[in-house]
Amino acid sequence: MKKILYLTDLNYEAKGRTYCDEDIFITGQLRETFDVALCHPMNAAAFEKDADLVVFRNTGGVSGFPDTYRAFVARAKANNLKVYNELTGKADMQGKQYLLNLTEAGYPVIPTVDRKADLHRLPETDTYVIKPKDGADSIGLEFLSRGELQERTIEDGTMLIQPKINFLYELSFYFVDDKLEYALYAPDKSKRWELKPYNYTAEDIAFAECFIRWNGIRHGIQRVDACRTQTGELLLVELEDLNPYLSLLLLDGPTRNTFMTDFIAALHQSIEC
DSSP: OOOEEEEOTTTTTTTBOOHHHHHHHHHHTTTSEEEEEEEEEEEEEEEEEEGEEEOOSSOOOGGGGGHHHHHHHHHHHHHTEESSOOOOOSSGGSSSSHHHHHHHHHHBOOOOOSSSGGGGGGGGOOEEHHHETOOOOOTOEEEEHHHHHSSSSSOOOOOEEEOOOOOOOEEEEETTTEEEEEEEEETTTTTTTTEEOOOHHHHHHHHHHHHHHHHOOSSEEEEEEEETTSSSSEEEEEEOOOOOOOOOGOOOHHHHHHHHHHHHHHHHHHHHO
């Protein structure tokens, strides 16, 4: 059988999510098809050359171990390691600059700038959201009035600045390679991770797929996070293209089984390509 090195952090604590339970389920399924070994990215160098594929999963935000992650990417490129997700993503894999790029390109994304001098480019609002450009998991996120924002000293290019959106709910679309597998939403917007199945429309699919096409990843799991505005439109919140949490254990059996079948097929394809 082909060998998979599955990178994760079984001790990572995330609000509303239990990463280790999801990884235990996934690797239990993968062991029926692959020889699987688990370790933290900090220990990957000792094992990755023996693997046919390195699967980068629930490690938490790489901002927690930036030097380790940069070293892993450098080794992967130097040694032609096969990695799933492939390391070509233009979204969260590279930080949050993509939110500014998508804003400039006119995509349906929450309008974003990274300089107070550019506030005029944002819609009028009473409250702004600021968060570190290299952050993850809402670490460092703050809500500020316009006056508070103007008084705050912020170095250009270090923080994302967005209008606070009075959305109806948040939702996520989950893809294996370029196939939409399922969607989940949080009907109570104060409880982001209390998710329910979401019955998407053709328009919803077109919205999510436009970001998958933009990102251009051939082999990988991606999660398109969006919000539904009061006027009914969808706006991108984030495009998770490195190690998105999947909420697999919330799915019904048939949906979860279909996901795993497609995921396993995608891993085989990634190994053989």
